[in-house]
Amino acid sequence: MSYEIRCHRHRGAGGCQERGGMISLNIVGGGRLGKSVARLAHDSGRYRIGALLCRSRASALAARDFVGAGMALTDLAALPAVDITLLAVPDGEIAAVAAALAEAEVIAAGSVVCHASGVGEAALLAPLAARGVYCASLHPAFSFADPARAVAGFAGTRCALEGDVAALPLLQSLAADIGGVPFVLAPGGKAAYHAALSIASNYLVTLHDLAARVAAQAGMTDEVAAAVLGGLMRQTLDNTLVLGPQAALTGPIARGDAGTVAKHRAVLSAQDDALYCALGQATASLAATRLTAAQQRALAEVLGMLAV
Ligand SMILES: NC(=O)c1ccc[n+]([C@@H]2O[C@H](COP(=O)([O-])OP(=O)(O)OC[C@H]3O[C@@H](n4cnc5c(N)ncnc54)[C@H](OP(=O)(O)O)[C@@H]3O)[C@@H](O)[C@H]2O)c1
Structure with a gap:
């Protein structure tokens, strides 16, 4: 992604000549996400890592060693002035850290601050926005369980952006420079965005667990169940992603077979x-256009629905 770099300290000059066009980046919270993003940014050759800040000195030093650049800090007031500050602290700490940064007056107006929460809005950074800082959120839809593996596998990750439009060009560049693919959410869309991700990811696991438990009732070994259910789940996921949910749906409910249900x-x-029954009712609604009125009534009855 191309973006004309406009350092907040040299606005209007068309770039940060002092740093040879490099964008400066601080990471507050050098944990799993923070040090992974810092390392990817540093490795891209387009970012100068200013500081990696943690609560404990040991964590800050470990983050600096992993990234291979930046100052290891524990004091917010010691943060150097930069173009972008990423708050990669736990979700519950974001608002308090933003308030402390505003209080410490270390973030320059016109620079960009973002947090990485999937569900929190840029509004968590309100005390900084009130001081003229461009505030946003940047959420990579990715699991940073292990930073070394995360860095190796991050390429192509979709990154959701939301917040002050003045912050977005620089953050779109950051997301793309670390190998991600940025997209912008509608204002107020974070909760729905994160709910969609949780349903797609977590509930798929819950469905697998439910199916495996029922398979065990049939006397299937874990090995056989994993092969049978795994094959079917992969094939079905491919079908629904390619064909869409309506066309991908097969099975007794799609056939209106209340007896099997x-x-x-x-x-x-x-x-x-x-x-x-809860999933069956949603499945019957999805299949409704293919079913006769009598089939819909029979399914509604067997699934305990008041109406289809
Ligand atoms: N992990 C993921 O897969 C993932 C994916 C997408 C988004 N995110 C988001 O990324 C953010 C960070 O998550 P994470 O999993 O990387 O967290 P994490 O591994 O627990 O790391 C949190 C870091 O924040 C530091 N910290 C905590 N409270 C602080 C405070 N008050 N001031 C300064 N530093 C503080 C911790 O320092 P100490 O070590 O010294 O305590 C630690 O370095 C969250 O908003 C999360 O929702 C995470």
């Missing part, structure tokens, strides 16, 4: 049956 329900535990 009743047989399923009869062998499920109360807990699994509750999940089966």
